[in-house]
Amino acid sequence: MGSDPLGDGASAPDADAPIAVELDGVGKQYDGTVAVEGVDMRVREGEFFTLVGPSGCGKTTTLRLIAGFEAPTEGSIRFGGADVAGVPPEDRNVGVVFQNYALFPHMTVGENIGYGLRFADPPGGVSREERVRELLELVDLPGTADRDPESLSGGQRQRVAMARALAPGPDLLLLDEPMSALDARLRERLRVQVRAIQAELGITTVYVTHDQEEALAISDRVAVMRGGTPEQVAPPRTVYRRPASQFVAEFVGDNNVFEGVVVEGNDGRDDAVDGTGSSARTVPVDVGDGTLRVEIGGEAIETDVPRPGDRLTFCVRPQHLRVGRTENGVRADVESAEFLGETTRVHLSWEGEELVVRTEDPLEGTVAVGFDPADAHVVDESSNRG
């Protein structure tokens, strides 16, 4: 993931920044069931790195392995190059925030935040009380040190949990679905705040969420996990625009997936219509109900040009599937529509598959939908060449 062809990792730390956390072939089994397997990832210093995926994909287990709450059954985890196998959680210098905040109910807000300072001197040479005050300031809850956690709202507890995790000045901040217990609007506000605090402190952060939108919004890089293994590790824009697999394509945002066989009629010539002058070319794909042209771009051209007879899976985002476009398209039946305010999401049925488009006006009957070959993205191809 060293290169960034889309140039969209602007906010990410320097690609040359040292590696803060490194997972090397990490696996974890519980009584024979595999929770995570073959996890390789490198988190750079100061990076906001997010593990995202459906429930059971191993993202929380991966976080717990990094925190030291569980020990990997395979592979190794290194902090700043040093293997942390056998290092207990209390000696890893990490801050952890849980989904349910896990505030100690028998302690005040101030005592909660100060708890980690019983085992480490406050960074910056300040007193314990001063450090607690600083952190309450940082999370925008000044003057609440003497309150009971129970007297706080969910969002406030979440920020106290964050302050508590940050108080001893950890090298690494681990957040396990810290916002999933909050309502949608508060979540959106809070994630901006979390990101701002992270950027201010420049602390390396590993964030776990099942919410792909949250992952895209908050992260420098995202690891999309499935079945215990990351399927793609890349900046949010890359994950969205160039998903590495059909699973990623469908998990991150709405997508329309087409499958077909490459047919003759492609002279291998450059006939892209995107006008960017890049060396893209298109291939015709028989999807059963006609032939659609798909642009083959990027690295694929050099190494793996699809040939007639190859099976190809590609996807087109709903916003790129234009209603009424007959060229390079199919005809589909309107099934249902959801009015979302700024747009309407219409579900179509085509060849037994579901397609999704965005429109402003309600649709009915049978409609033509088509796309620019440059907006199609190939997620899978299998050769028939033996």
Add this chain to the structure above:
Amino acid sequence: MAATVAVLVAVFYYPVGTVLVESVVVDGVVTLGVFVELLRDPFYFGELARLFAGENPLAVARALASPDRRLGIVGFTAYQAGLSTVASVALGVPAAYLLARFEFPGRRTIRSLTIVPFVLPSIMVAVGYVATFGRNGTLNAVLTGLGLPTVELMFTLEAIVIAHAFYNAPLVARVTTAAWESVDASAVETARSLGAGPVRAFVDVVAPQVYPAVLMGAALTFVFTFGTFPIVLALGGFELATVEVFIYRLVGDLNYAEAAALAVVELVISLSVLAAYLRYEAAQTVTSRGIRPLPRRSLFPPAPTVRELLPRLGLAVYVVVAALVFLAPIASMLLASVTGGDGGLTLDHYRFLLERQRTGAAFQVRPWPAVRNSLVFAAASALVALPMGVIVAVATTRQYRGRTLVAAVAMAPFAVSGILVGLGLLRGLVFGVEVAGWRIAVAGSAAVVAAHAVAGYPFVVRTVAPGLESLDRSLVESARSLGASRARVLRDVELPLVWPGVVAGAAFAVAISMGEFTATVVLAAGADAYTMPVAIERFIGRRLGPATAMGVVLLVVTGLSFVVIERLGGEYRGL
């Protein structure tokens, strides 16, 4: 952890082990001869002994079906345990229905009081029943007052069964109430909306979730009453001896090998029942989380209909019966302690205790040493039982491979009878053991403390473990990631949060120690290590009055200890 294991081995597994060894080693030769003799002896196994001796099973079955069958001591023990179980379930389940499904003033109090009989000193309860059922007991006094003929219940099976129900019905009620309360109302509502009537919904949804609890209560009741000792000793005498009482007698006759073999037979039967139950339970486990319990109905509806009135009438009858069973022995004991031979009020029995304290001979049991010993043993055994119980609770609530084994090993003392533990400690430690050429003998009082700690710590586990279990794992993990070691987390986070459970555990440990009779009477024989319950038993042999007075002393001291623990616990919590 290692210390806990060491204590368990030293004061439980090693002594019990020596008993097992003693039962199979005769004159230095390993043999099952003692067992074979035991199994073939009709004195122990009645008609079943003929089966073990190789007779035709059909003939044995016919003999068992005949009215003049002989059960033998083991058979009788199982028979009375079975009857006691039936009585306890019959008395306990209506209580659960009342507590789980109705709302009335004092419901919470009664619910928490259901634990009390379980920790009441059994010898004191036995004295209470003697005062109730005895020839001059309160029951006969009431009957005479009503112009009815008197009844002779002493040394009958009925008295024993009622006394056992006193102990175990609240246990059945407790576990059943808990199960009933965890039935999700929406499950019942779903069944109703799908077309099931109220009865059908009860049969299909409520009953399947409640009856495993009833079964658990019954299994525990059977095990406890199978190993019963003080109640039978006081109410049954040697005519109605159970296995435990007979072991005690064999120990008194210094017939250790036969006592040990009989104790092993008893243990095997008890553990089989428990194991069968646990197997069943493992297959039944239902997890209920975030449930909405069934709503409670008011016990006293403003305008009752006939349909509402009927179950309430039934409950009213039940309440009268229950009040008699549970309150009569305590009330009778209090009454008997201030009633003279002529039926008038008197403080003679208490005066007798003071007199005995002043002038009692060295061989006689005096009240003050009994009180002092009880207090010292209670404090010492609680100090051992508390840390042990907390550590076992921590070890059994954590998820790891082999947890079930750890739980079973740690909780085994719960199922092993006091006589067996007492006998083991007596033979294994008090009489001395040779280690690397050194003869190590433990004082009788230390052995008593050990026996009490072993009897008490499972209760600490029971009161502390649920709190730890429900404690959010991420609280512990947060503390660890903030730099606290495992032990530090226990001190800073877990213990403060489960502190009420720890205090309750301490109260249990003290109550168990104060009331423990079985192991103590074995260990205190001849020694000066007698406690209040032992003193009661010595007195009861002669006259009831002083025994009831001593019983009241025991009740008061135990009650005061509870108050003190409560105070201390409350203060410490504020730290």
